Amino acid sequence: xxxxxxxxxxxxxxxxxxxxxxxxxxxxxxxELAPNAQAPNVVIIYCDDLGYGDLGCYGHPTxxxxxxxxxxxxxxKFTSFYSAAPVCTPSRAALMTGRLPIRNGMCSSRRxxxxxxxxxxxxxxxxxxxxxxxxxxxxxxxxGKWHLGHHPQxxxxxxxxxxxxxxxxxNDMDRLNDIGPRGRQAFLEPDTRYWNVPLMSNExxxxxxxxxxxxxxxxxxASIEFxxxxxxxxxxxxxxxxxxxxxxxxxxxxxxxxxxxxxxxxIEEIDWSVGQILQTLRDEGIEEQTLVxxxxxxxxxxxxxxxxxxxxxxxxxxxxxxxxxxxxxGIAWWPGHIEAGRVxxxxxxxxxxxxxxxxxxxxxxPDDRAYDGFDLTDLLMGTGPSTRDVMYYYRDDRLLAVRKGxxxxxxxxxxxxxxxxxxxxxxxxxxxLGYDASEKNDVSxxxxxxxxELRSMLEQHAGTVEPVESQLERR
Amino acid sequence: xxxxxxxxxxxxxxxxxxxxxxxxxxxxxxxELAPNAQAPNVVIIYCDDLGYGDLGCYGHPTxxxxxxxxxxxxxxKFTSFYSAAPVCTPSRAALMTGRLPIRNGMCSSRRxxxxxxxxxxxxxxxxxxxxxxxxxxxxxxxxGKWHLGHHPQxxxxxxxxxxxxxxxxxNDMDRLNDIGPRGRQAFLEPDTRYWNVPLMSNExxxxxxxxxxxxxxxxxxASIEFxxxxxxxxxxxxxxxxxxxxxxxxxxxxxxxxxxxxxxxxIEEIDWSVGQILQTLRDEGIEEQTLVxxxxxxxxxxxxxxxxxxxxxxxxxxxxxxxxxxxxxGIAWWPGHIEAGRVxxxxxxxxxxxxxxxxxxxxxxPDDRAYDGFDLTDLLMGTGPSTRDVMYYYRDDRLLAVRKGxxxxxxxxxxxxxxxxxxxxxxxxxxxLGYDASEKNDVSxxxxxxxxELRSMLEQHAGTVEPVESQLERR
Numbered sequence: 025x026x027x028x029x030x031x032x033x034x035x036x037x038x039x040x041x042x043x044x045x046x047x048x049x050x051x052x053x054x055x056e057l058a059p060n061a062q063a064p065n066v067v068i069i070y071c072d073d074l075g076y077g078d079l080g081c082y083g084h085p086t087x088x089x090x091x092x093x094x095x096x097x098x099x100x101k102f103t104s105f106y107s108a109a110p111v112c113t114p115s116r117a118a119l120m121t122g123r124l125p126i127r128n129g130m131c132s133s134r135r136x137x138x139x140x141x142x143x144x145x146x147x148x149x150x151x152x153x154x155x156x157x158x159x160x161x162x163x164x165x166x167x168g169k170w171h172l173g174h175h176p177q178x179x180x181x182x183x184x185x186x187x188x189x190x191x192x193x194x195n196d197m198d199r200l201n202d203i204g205p206r207g208r209q210a211f212l213e214p215d216t217r218y219w220n221v222p223l224m225s226n227e228x229x230x231x232x233x234x235x236x237x238x239x240x241x242x243x244x245x246a247s248i249e250f251x252x253x254x255x256x257x258x259x260x261x262x263x264x265x266x267x268x269x270x271x272x273x274x275x276x277x278x279x280x281x282x283x284x285x286x287x288x289x290x291i292e293e294i295d296w297s298v299g300q301i302l303q304t305l306r307d308e309g310i311e312e313q314t315l316v317x318x319x320x321x322x323x324x325x326x327x328x329x330x331x332x333x334x335x336x337x338x339x340x341x342x343x344x345x346x347x348x349x350x351x352x353x354g355i356a357w358w359p360g361h362i363e364a365g366r367v368x369x370x371x372x373x374x375x376x377x378x379x380x381x382x383x384x385x386x387x388x389x390p391d392d393r394a395y396d397g398f399d400l401t402d403l404l405m406g407t408g409p410s411t412r413d414v415m416y417y418y419r420d421d422r423l424l425a426v427r428k429g430x431x432x433x434x435x436x437x438x439x440x441x442x443x444x445x446x447x448x449x450x451x452x453x454x455x456x457l458g459y460d461a462s463e464k465n466d467v468s469x470x471x472x473x474x475x476x477e478l479r480s481m482l483e484q485h486a487g488t489v490e491p492v493e494s495q496l497e498r499r
Numbered sequence: 500x501x502x503x504x505x506x507x508x509x510x511x512x513x514x515x516x517x518x519x520x521x522x523x524x525x526x527x528x529x530x531e532l533a534p535n536a537q538a539p540n541v542v543i544i545y546c547d548d549l550g551y552g553d554l555g556c557y558g559h560p561t562x563x564x565x566x567x568x569x570x571x572x573x574x575x576k577f578t579s580f581y582s583a584a585p586v587c588t589p590s591r592a593a594l595m596t597g598r599l600p601i602r603n604g605m606c607s608s609r610r611x612x613x614x615x616x617x618x619x620x621x622x623x624x625x626x627x628x629x630x631x632x633x634x635x636x637x638x639x640x641x642x643g644k645w646h647l648g649h650h651p652q653x654x655x656x657x658x659x660x661x662x663x664x665x666x667x668x669x670n671d672m673d674r675l676n677d678i679g680p681r682g683r684q685a686f687l688e689p690d691t692r693y694w695n696v697p698l699m700s701n702e703x704x705x706x707x708x709x710x711x712x713x714x715x716x717x718x719x720x721a722s723i724e725f726x727x728x729x730x731x732x733x734x735x736x737x738x739x740x741x742x743x744x745x746x747x748x749x750x751x752x753x754x755x756x757x758x759x760x761x762x763x764x765x766i767e768e769i770d771w772s773v774g775q776i777l778q779t780l781r782d783e784g785i786e787e788q789t790l791v792x793x794x795x796x797x798x799x800x801x802x803x804x805x806x807x808x809x810x811x812x813x814x815x816x817x818x819x820x821x822x823x824x825x826x827x828x829g830i831a832w833w834p835g836h837i838e839a840g841r842v843x844x845x846x847x848x849x850x851x852x853x854x855x856x857x858x859x860x861x862x863x864x865p866d867d868r869a870y871d872g873f874d875l876t877d878l879l880m881g882t883g884p885s886t887r888d889v890m891y892y893y894r895d896d897r898l899l900a901v902r903k904g905x906x907x908x909x910x911x912x913x914x915x916x917x918x919x920x921x922x923x924x925x926x927x928x929x930x931x932l933g934y935d936a937s938e939k940n941d942v943s944x945x946x947x948x949x950x951x952e953l954r955s956m957l958e959q960h961a962g963t964v965e966p967v968e969s970q971l972e973r974r
Contacts, residue, residue, distance in 0.1 A: 083558020083811050085578035085826075085936050086844050093842070097572055103560035283844060283905065283933035330934050336558050337811050351560075367568070369561050369758060430758065458758035459805050461560050 063385040064358060065314040066157065066260045067251075067305075068377065069298060070119065072112065072169055072194075072269040075324030076351050077336020078291055084334060086283040087291050091299030095318065096355050100366045100404060104457075105354025106373040106415055107322050108396070110343050111441070112194060113137040113171050113496065114418070115321040115374070116264070120152040120172065120183070122378025122389075122397035126421055126489050130172070132496035133420040136343075136441075138171060140197050144495030145173015146183060151390060153378050154184030157260040160385040165250040166190065168243050168264035173495075181226050185262070189246045191221050191234050195266040195273075198222075198233070212331055214271030236273040239266055240290070244297040248304045255308045263301070264321075265294055270331050287331055302357070312360040315384075315404075319374060320352040326440050339463045343441030345417040345424045345434065346463055356404055363406050369458075370410035371427070376400045394488055416485055421494070426482050430458035433468075433478040451475065538860040539833060540789040541632065541735045542726075542780075543852065544773060545594065547587065547644055547669075547744040550799030551826050552811020553766055559809060561758040562766050566774030570793065571830050575841045575879060579932075580829025581848040581890055582797050583871070585818050586916070587669060588612035588646050588971065589893070590796040590849065591739070595627040595647065595658070597853025597864075597872035601896055601964050605647070607971040608895040611818075611916075613646060615672050619970030620648015621658060626865060628853050629659030632735040635860040640725040641665065643718050643739035648970075656701050660737070664721045666696050666709050670741045670748075673697075673708070687806055689746030711748040714741055715765070719772040723779045730783045738776070739796075740769055745806050762806055777832070787835040790859075790879075794849060795827040801915050814938045818916030820892040820899045820909065821938055831879055838881050844933075845885035846902070851875045869963055891960055896969070901957050905933035908943075908953040926950065 076082060080089040081096040108118030109125055114137075117123075117130035125131035128150050138144065146152070154164040166180035168190040173179065180188035196211065198220035210218045216236045223234035247263045267273070267290045274289035278296070282288025298318065305311040324333030326341035326348075333341075340346025354372060356362055379397035382389055389395050396416075402408030415432075417425035425434045434453045438446040454468035454475055468475050551557060555564040556571040583593030584600055589612075592598075592605035600606035603625050613619065621627070629639040641655035643665040648654065655663035671686065673695035685693045691711045698709035722738045742748070742765045749764035753771070757763025773793065780786040799808030801816035801823075808816075815821025829847060831837055854872035857864055864870050871891075877883030892900035900909045909928045913921040929943035929950055943950050 077558060077812050080578075080842055081556075083552060085812075086933050088842065088844075090842070094840075097840070103555075285934040287934075329940060334812050334937065337552050337560075337809050365569075365572070367555055367563065367565070369563075458561050459760040459762075462809065465804060 063160070063258065063381075064361070065258055065310060066153075066162075066381060067301060067314060067316040068119075068153075068262050069301065069316065069318045070116075070168075070262070070264040071294060071320040072265060072267060073322060073325045073333065073342055074268055074291070074294075074320035074353065075333035075335045075341065076338050076348060076353060077334040078268075078324065079295075079353055081355075082353055083336050084284075087288045088282070089291065089295040091295045091302070092318065092355065095298060095302060095316070095357050098359060098364045099355055099357035100362050100368060102354035102356070102372055103367060103369045104371045105319060105352060106350050106371070107320065107352050108350075108373055108375050109418055110322045110345060110349035111136050111420075112269075112321055114420070116171050117146055117150075118396070119321075119374040119377065120146065120154075121150045122153075122375045122382075122395050123150070123393065124375070124396045124416070124418065124489075126418060126423075127394060127396075127492065129492045129495040131418065131421045132494040133422060134494075135496045136420055138173060138193060138496060140174070140193065141499055142173075142496065143175070144498035145175060145178025147495065148177065148182070152184045153381060154180070154260060154262065156184070156378065156382060156387065157258075157385065158184045158186070160387060161258055163254040163257055163259040164262075165247075165254075165259070166262045166264070167246045167250070168262075169194070169266045169269075170264070176227050179224075179227055187250075188224060188226050190224060190243065190264070191239070191266050192224055193221070195219060195221055195234075195236055195239075195269055196271055211270045211328060214273055216273065219271060236266070236271070238275055239273060240293045240297055241275045244300050247301055251301070251304050252308065255310055265297070267294060268333060270325060270328050272331055285330060287333065291333075312358075315356065315358040315361070317377060318353065318355040318357075323349040323352065323440075337462050340437075341440040343419070344438055345419050346437060346439070347432075347457070347461065349440060350417060358404070362404055366406065368403065368410070370403055371412045371415060372400055372403065372410055373397065373412060373415060376412060380404070414481070416482075423482060423486060426478050426485070427457065428478060428481060430456050431471075431474050431478060432457050432463070433475060433482075435482075452479065454478075538635070538733065539836070540733055540785060541637075541856060542776060542789060542791040543594075543628075543737050544776065544791065544793045545591075545643075545737070545739040546769060546795040547739070547741060548797060548800045548808065548817055549743055549766070549769075549795035549828065550808030550810045550816065551813050551823060551828060552809040553743075553799065554770075554828055556830075557828055558811050559759075562763045563757070564766065564770040566770045566777070567793065567830065570773060570777060570791070570832050573834060573839045574830055574832035575837050575843060577829035577831070577847055578842060578844045579846045580794060580827060581825050581846070582795065582827050583825075583848055583850050584893055585797045585820060585824035586611050586895075587744075587796050589895070591646050592621055592625075593871070594796075594849040594852065595621065595629070596625045597628075597850045597857075597870050598625070598868065599850070599871045599891070599893065599964075601893060601898075602869060602871075602967065604967045604970040606893065606896045607969040608897060609969075610971045611895055613648060613668060613971060615649070615668065616974055617648075617971065618650070619973035620650060620653025622970065623652065623657070627659045628856060629655070629735060629737065631659070631853065631857060631862065632733075632860065633659045633661070635862060636733055638729040638732055638734040639737075640722075640729075640734070641737045641739070642721045642725065643737075644669070644741045645739070651702050654699075654702055662725075663699060663701050665699060665718065665739070666714070666741050667699055668696070670694060670696055670709075670711055670714075670744055671746055686745045686803060689748055691748065694746065711741070711746070713750055714748060715768045715772055716750045719775050722776055726776070726779050727783065730785055740772070742769060743808060745800060745803050747806055760805060762808065766808075787833075790831065790833040790836070792852060793828065793830040793832075798824040798827065798915075812937050815912075816915040818894070819913055820894050821912060821914070822907075822932070822936065824915060825892060833879070837879055841881065843878065843885070845878055846887045846890060847875055847878065847885055848872065848887060848890060851887060855879070889956070891957075898957060898961060901953050901960070902932065903953060903956060905931050906946075906949050906953060907932050907938070908950060908957075910957075927954065929953075
């Protein structure tokens with residue numbers, strides 16, 4: 025089954041395709057640099073607020089995700105895959121750069137994400153995955169939510185992407201004033217007119233408010249067109265769904281179809297989208313030249329009840345440094361290269377993708393900055409374990425927890441944004457995530473030497489962080 | 500890889516095989532009755548206290564179950580499969596008979612299960628799956644935990660099984676007196692000498708205390724021998740693991756190997772066992788003639804913390820009528836007949852197996868008693884939906900909840916045995932399990948008509964239950 029464009033959607037897509045094509049043709053890098061022969065095309069599919077437990081292959085009982093289940097069965101499923109932050113902007117900054125948000129100013133306790141009135145964005149000095157791959161001859165396309173700055177100098181087209189099509193920040197922004205003091209009801213009975221978010225093609229706003237009812241489908245169509253247009257040269261597609269962030273919208277075809285209600289409709293449309301992307305790669309005969317990675321920017325937004333997702337057996341959700349806030353689904357797919365049906369509980373993180381792709385294209389990491397990612401090539405190829413054995417858990421600009429191997433130590437915990445007050449743990453709380461993924465049993469008293477080791481790791485890590493200006497506080 | 504007998508284990512297995520063979524040879528039914536040509540061999544693998552979230556394919560992050568994951572990928576995975584009771588003896592009575600325990604006296608609020616001092620057991624008037632299949636020419640073997648009466652007239656060999664090899668009740672029974680007032684520590688640092696449980700071959704005790712360290716392996720070996728001995732005629736094997744009920748024991752090969760600790764070792768040995776059983780069927784070339792069903796008798800025993808399992812995203816555990824107490828993994832496997840890789844959220848229950856197998860062998864249900872099972876043939880074969888749309892949730896002899904379609908209504912709830920006091924819900928609490936599998940949002944106030952309908956279903960159902968003598972209170 026192939027998607028087709030219809031009606032008013034065509035012009036937006038046309039602009040996207042034309043600009044994307046022009047940009048590629050006029051880019052000297054694409055012809056001058058020969059990419060590493062073994063480096064694959066890269067597709068990163070990134071969801072917004074999708075929880076660890078929201079897919080069939082991660083145990084959800086009523087959300088049907090046959091395409092993602094199949095992707096996992098044909099690829100590598102991670103059970104300990106992390107986003108680098110429990111909230112949107114910092115998480116995306118880390119994915120794009122391979123560096124913790126604390127290193128590039130993309131986090132703040134005062135303003136947790138970028139808002140429409142923000143003046144900041146990902147600094148030009150940062151090197152994105154798109155820039156890395158573009159330097160190595162890749163065509164680069166960004167579809168979907170960006171949220172790393174919506175002013176021209178911060179948009180995807182200023183950060184290494186040949187072309188952009190999507191909503192530049194969260195889909196619950198640009199709220200109309202008349203939706204009430206907290207506007208909660210508008211989140212739960214979504215009407216696309218409540219949210220005046222723009223839909224952009226490169227630097228132009230082409231629709232406002234964006235019709236979010238069709239957004240997942242249109243992102244998918246744009247992605248397929250990008251793949252088809254670049255089937256003969258290396259490409260990098262970053263497809264960042266606006267869903268399932270509230271307010272939830274699903275295409276007519278998916279509305280009222282899932283047993284899980286609207287949230288399920290939305291996930292099942294994303295699942296359809298994944299199926300379309302993978303089928304396009306097969307149809308073009310490039311599935312064995314394309315590494316596809318699926319993940320999420322943080323855990324489920326639990327305060328929205330049934331409009332938020334599930335972290336499965338994990339504790340906490342979005343905004344929390346409990347596992348449910350940052351451990352997310354992670355599926356890697358590359359037929360003929362990544363062995364089918366593997367499951368790994370080795371640790372890995374979105375920040376590792378930058379480092380792994382650097383390694384795959386044979387480009388050394390810049391030595392003028394700190395990187396927080398690890399090379400996952402061996403883990404992906406089945407030639408060795410993960411090189412990552414540690415995770416630092418930041419909530420905004422505060423380092424609250426650390427994991428080494430199975431041990432995780434918390435200085436402070438909170439269920440999630442908008443939920444109960446934080447709890448300070450002094451002495452720190454300690455959990456063994458191998459035995460106790462749900463973080464129920466604090467075993468710090470019985471393991472003082474582990475607490476001592478993890479405390480010293482925290483201190484050592486903190487020493488590597490140099491203060492920078494917060495981009496999120498700029499207005 | 501094939502298992503091999505070694506050392507002291509051989510005599511017990513020899514007794515089992517010889518008796519099993521003799522019993523078959525002298526059974527006139529096996530030669531006189533021609534089984535339904537389409538009816539498969541049947542293997543039921545039944546775990547003890549395995550939780551909904553304890554397998555990789557149900558979302559557990561650190562318990563590795565590649566064989567069960569593969570079984571699910573090659574078969575049908577249920578996400579709404581129920582045991583008929585939240586505790587052992589009633590659950591097994593219902594599996595064996597297709598009838599609620601309340602109908603045959605196999606439940607009681609005073610004594611929840613059978614104990615070594617019990618005088619009762621499953622009444623002879625009940626018809627078991629083994630009796631049903633034996634009447635239809637099947638060889639019948641029972642391996643593992645029975646727990647439907649340990650006196651001779653109640654043992655498997657009196658209930659339709661040609662042969663029995665296993666521990667007749669729970670592995671934490673026959674406790675020595677010196678393990679302390681509650682004996683909790685003995686559960687958590689298991690030593691096989693604390694528990695004086697017998698290992699039986701047919702009606703004989705052949706080892707006491709049973710060496711539980713090797714019990715999963717020996718159950719597996721006995722099962723494989725049974726399959727090999729009966730490869731040329733229809734057979735029914737009921738393999739009821741004693742694990743992962745506390746105290747936990749794993750074979751030397753699996754001890755200290757799982758990231759999930761001893762509980763993970765135990766599940767991973769069960770996973771190995773499943774792999775051995777399926778491989779034996781393949782090796783014998785009878786995999787397309789054999790329906791294998793995998794499940795559990797109730798949810799995880801949460802009060803034992805890390806020695807208990809996980810219900811995943813479900814609420815509650817063993818002893819509870821919250822979903823976590825009774826919704827369990829359910830996987831059906833029958834290559835060439837059950838389509839590979841299907842997932843269904845249709846409701847099904849252990850009691851349906853009796854009715855389904857009756858249908859498959861072409862034997863009408865007896866009309867002198869009520870049956871609580873439904874025929875799953877269409878669901879299994881992919882020719883239609885489940886015929887079950889309702890579940891009644893009994894805690895012991897008390898009817899506490901009902902589910903119809905996605906709606907579940909509770910009159911009373913409790914987290915699980917040994918946990919907090921019960922909560923009476925008046926008016927009843929109502930959950931939509933499609934949207935809210937975790938039973939977090941009581942929506943009774945918004946859906947009074949559903950509450951009215953479910954209340955009347957409860958009353959109607961209660962009217963079908965006739966009082967019988969409790970078998971569990973007999974001493």
